[in-house]
Amino acid sequence: MGNDQGPRHRGRDRGGKPPHSEPKVLVLPGDEIPDRGLQPGFGTYRVGKRLFASVMGYATWREPFVRIVPFAGRYVPKPHDVIVGVVQDVQKTFYLLDIDASRWAPLHTSGTPWEPGPGELDQYLRIGDAVLVAVENLDATGKIGVTMKGEDLGKLSGGTLVTISPAKIPRVIGKGGSMIHTITRLTGTRVAVGQNGRIWVEGPAEGIHRVRECLRIIEEEGQRPGLTERIEGFLQMTGPTDETGPRDPSSEPVDRTRPDRFDEGSSPSDDDPGRAPPRPDIPQNETNEGEGPWEA
Amino acid sequence: MGSVGAKEIPELLNAEGRRIDGRRLDELRPISMKVGALTRADGSAFVEWGENKVMAAVYGPREVHPRHLMQTSKAIIQCRYNMAAFSVDERKRPGQDRRSQEISKVITEAFESVVFTEEFPKTSIDIYIEVLQANAGTRCAGLIAASLALADAGIPMADLVASVAVGKVAGRIALDLKKEEDNFGEADMPLALVPQSGRLVLIQMEGHMTRDELREALDLGTKGCRDIYERMRQALRARYDVPAGAPAQGVMA
Numbered sequence: 152m153g154n155d156q157g158p159r160h161r162g163r164d165r166g167g168k169p170p171h172s173e174p175k176v177l178v179l180p181g182d183e184i185p186d187r188g189l190q191p192g193f194g195t196y197r198v199g200k201r202l203f204a205s206v207m208g209y210a211t212w213r214e215p216f217v218r219i220v221p222f223a224g225r226y227v228p229k230p231h232d233v234i235v236g237v238v239q240d241v242q243k244t245f246y247l248l249d250i251d252a253s254r255w256a257p258l259h260t261s262g263t264p265w266e267p268g269p270g271e272l273d274q275y276l277r278i279g280d281a282v283l284v285a286v287e288n289l290d291a292t293g294k295i296g297v298t299m300k301g302e303d304l305g306k307l308s309g310g311t312l313v314t315i316s317p318a319k320i321p322r323v324i325g326k327g328g329s330m331i332h333t334i335t336r337l338t339g340t341r342v343a344v345g346q347n348g349r350i351w352v353e354g355p356a357e358g359i360h361r362v363r364e365c366l367r368i369i370e371e372e373g374q375r376p377g378l379t380e381r382i383e384g385f386l387q388m389t390g391p392t393d394e395t396g397p398r399d400p401s402s403e404p405v406d407r408t409r410p411d412r413f414d415e416g417s418s419p420s421d422d423d424p425g426r427a428p429p430r431p432d433i434p435q436n437e438t439n440e441g442e443g444p445w446e447a
Numbered sequence: 448m449g450s451v452g453a454k455e456i457p458e459l460l461n462a463e464g465r466r467i468d469g470r471r472l473d474e475l476r477p478i479s480m481k482v483g484a485l486t487r488a489d490g491s492a493f494v495e496w497g498e499n500k501v502m503a504a505v506y507g508p509r510e511v512h513p514r515h516l517m518q519t520s521k522a523i524i525q526c527r528y529n530m531a532a533f534s535v536d537e538r539k540r541p542g543q544d545r546r547s548q549e550i551s552k553v554i555t556e557a558f559e560s561v562v563f564t565e566e567f568p569k570t571s572i573d574i575y576i577e578v579l580q581a582n583a584g585t586r587c588a589g590l591i592a593a594s595l596a597l598a599d600a601g602i603p604m605a606d607l608v609a610s611v612a613v614g615k616v617a618g619r620i621a622l623d624l625k626k627e628e629d630n631f632g633e634a635d636m637p638l639a640l641v642p643q644s645g646r647l648v649l650i651q652m653e654g655h656m657t658r659d660e661l662r663e664a665l666d667l668g669t670k671g672c673r674d675i676y677e678r679m680r681q682a683l684r685a686r687y688d689v690p691a692g693a694p695a696q697g698v699m700a
Contacts, residue, residue, distance in 0.1 A: 179607070179641070180598055181607055198644075206598075208601075223599060224602070255510055282666070
């Protein structure tokens, strides 16, 4: 990490020295890569004894796998990942969420805090609503089961969604949450980071705008060192958040199709500037857990 | 064809062995590729090849629409090759016709043999190829653009697919025909090659060649594909600001 990539095949001549200080080796689909006695991992395939890359990215050799860290590609779900989904369809017993993976993920009512009867699911979530969920199970057919039961999970009311590359999410969070903490502190916003590259931002419109700018910088320059400092500099340069005026919730349209009828009274006092920043490492959710305001 | 058909048959090969645009028989037209030309697609590429201009966009793997096309064991590849109404001299009637359906089908099949579709069951990988300007060889240009777009989208595949047409012009085998050569030449044969394994994944032919000519054409086409392949790799690396290494080998004008 942090190294410039050397000439493309530099890794080939090097001994079996273990990773860390290893210069990154750029590979393209079809490039032969040395396996160095390791097993083929993500982005590789074998033909006989030879090993090839199947995606574009940096090759890494780290016990026990040779794998390619891809430059692009859809989100690949992992169990326990917290992700942001958008309701695409409401069925009799489950919702279908677009999570920017290769398939939609079903969210069954058993994974929600609600107990709707058949056909009553649209009383809780409708098409276009954003939710914070966790990946629960992955089966061999590629089905992605998600749940809303868990700390901080639930419906995301208000706010807006920003999508970046899932590969850049670790940079958005930063070491021990340093980056996201810096961003929320200096913009007066509340942020939920989904491992699938979707980031929910809530707060004053101007703060949301600055978070958006930060995310753009992170996405474009994520590989360079000193990123947190640069983001901090950028935010201080663009001035402290002015949180005096009452926030206009309609100024930043929410990424969904209708005004939320559960919003009233459920949000914390947004225009209180002295509010403690949310915990940086954990996605925040403003709506109540469990038997929330939905149980009306 | 249009206005060209009204003219005399041009001299396709002059006494010095130069073609209508000054190229030698084994020379490619100038080609440039830009990977990541569109922001909203998962992967995209724009290819200018001679007077061809082709844009390709890739989406997916994503949900299959319509649903009945879904396959439980692998992803399906859906490709649409389309020529813009303004891409040729005489306005083309917009929309899919039999020619574009055929081209979509052969390109789809070319990619089915390299993309690891089993990794994404019940999904669809959608490829859109838009020909903005046409001057013979658009299916090859489209295939190259789509191949780059697939790589840009991070879709796993065995190799990039390189493609070029070979043909017979004024009795000689020539690489990468342009429009006049295609119209007035004796044969046109588009090829697509998986360079790393040496497999041909697309081959079509219009016109006539002898057995020896076919052999010569395949050799020339394979060599052309490998040149194109090198250019494709440079274009992909350039997307991530990686030095492209040695400059192109004499194919760029």
